[in-house]
Amino acid sequence: MHTLWVREHNRIAAILKRLNPHWRPNQLYEETRRIVIAQVQHITYSEWLPIIIGPSLMNKLGINVLRNGYRNSYDPSVDPRIASEFSTAAFRFGHSLVQGIYRMISASGRQSTLILRNTFNAPGILQNNPEYVDGLVNALTLQNAQTLDSRITQELSNHLFETPSTRGFGMDLMSLNIQRGRDHAISTYNAMREVFGVGRARTFLDLKNTTPEELIIRIQGVYRSVDDIDLWIGGMTETSVPDGLLGPTFGNIVGRQFQVAQNGDRFFYDMGNQAGSFTPGKG
Numbered sequence: 001m002h003t004l005w006v007r008e009h010n011r012i013a014a015i016l017k018r019l020n021p022h023w024r025p026n027q028l029y030e031e032t033r034r035i036v037i038a039q040v041q042h043i044t045y046s047e048w049l050p051i052i053i054g055p056s057l058m059n060k061l062g063i064n065v066l067r068n069g070y071r072n073s074y075d076p077s078v079d080p081r082i083a084s085e086f087s088t089a090a091f092r093f094g095h096s097l098v099q100g101i102y103r104m105i106s107a108s109g110r111q112s113t114l115i116l117r118n119t120f121n122a123p124g125i126l127q128n129n130p131e132y133v134d135g136l137v138n139a140l141t142l143q144n145a146q147t148l149d150s151r152i153t154q155e156l157s158n159h160l161f162e163t164p165s166t167r168g169f170g171m172d173l174m175s176l177n178i179q180r181g182r183d184h185a186i187s188t189y190n191a192m193r194e195v196f197g198v199g200r201a202r203t204f205l206d207l208k209n210t211t212p213e214e215l216i217i218r219i220q221g222v223y224r225s226v227d228d229i230d231l232w233i234g235g236m237t238e239t240s241v242p243d244g245l246l247g248p249t250f251g252n253i254v255g256r257q258f259q260v261a262q263n264g265d266r267f268f269y270d271m272g273n274q275a276g277s278f279t280p281g282k283g
């Protein structure tokens, strides 16, 4: 992804340089950077977030993309910092989407297969194969992500950071996520249910409004109390909301983070009345 955006940066910089031959390198860089940030923000809020948390939650949070005009929601008292519950649990939902095997198609049409475990700590693959980035981007665009559910590919649950010297064994990202949540002493799943109005569960059965019964039984098999459920586990076992991929608890944690990221950022690309706001001609 980083390579993709560096290439986009260079594409825009070339256009701006043609239009503004008098600009110094620093101005060219800063103006290009601002446009690329706007592109990332626009794609994130207009195409990606609606799929992840659903348009109705976005509406409720007031973070849907405007069809025209400016957003005037900048509030200097908003704290845009990342919540631990977001980084250490909710936003890791992406681990369930990761594919284990990629069908690479290079720019010249050459096909090959990439197995995720072979890529860990192996930057040489990229260095030695000029077709690698294009092949991977094609794979990622042509191939579906895995379903968002309570499972993740074995490449991440058994073979994470595997190298030839570890002889077929790697780490388990699910366990790392659980352990990291405990290291950071983040809120429990039940506490987060209460915060976001999903309803504090008094018994395991109370999870029925969000979680399939067969998963409740499995959860009950490993936790003594409903108050012990790790946020990562509780969030990943919730059923998706009708118009999004995440369940209500993770959806709200993710939605709220993107809400403060927008309202706490006076440079957000469609924020109006700010010194750096885009003019209509640029927007």
Ligand code: HEM
Pocket: 086, 087, 088, 091, 092, 093, 094, 095, 097, 098, 116, 156, 173, 176, 177, 180
């Ligand atoms: C091949 C794909 C991926 C691999 C190998 C991977 C691996 C990892 C690893 C090893 C960690 C650190 C775990 C720890 O020790 O706590 C991590 C953290 C994290 N991952 Fe992933 N991940 C992948 C894809 C994703 C995706 C698709 C998302 C979200 C859409 C995601 C979101 C996160 C987040 C939010 C963190 C915590 C970052 C932080 O707090 O600094 N990851 N990932």
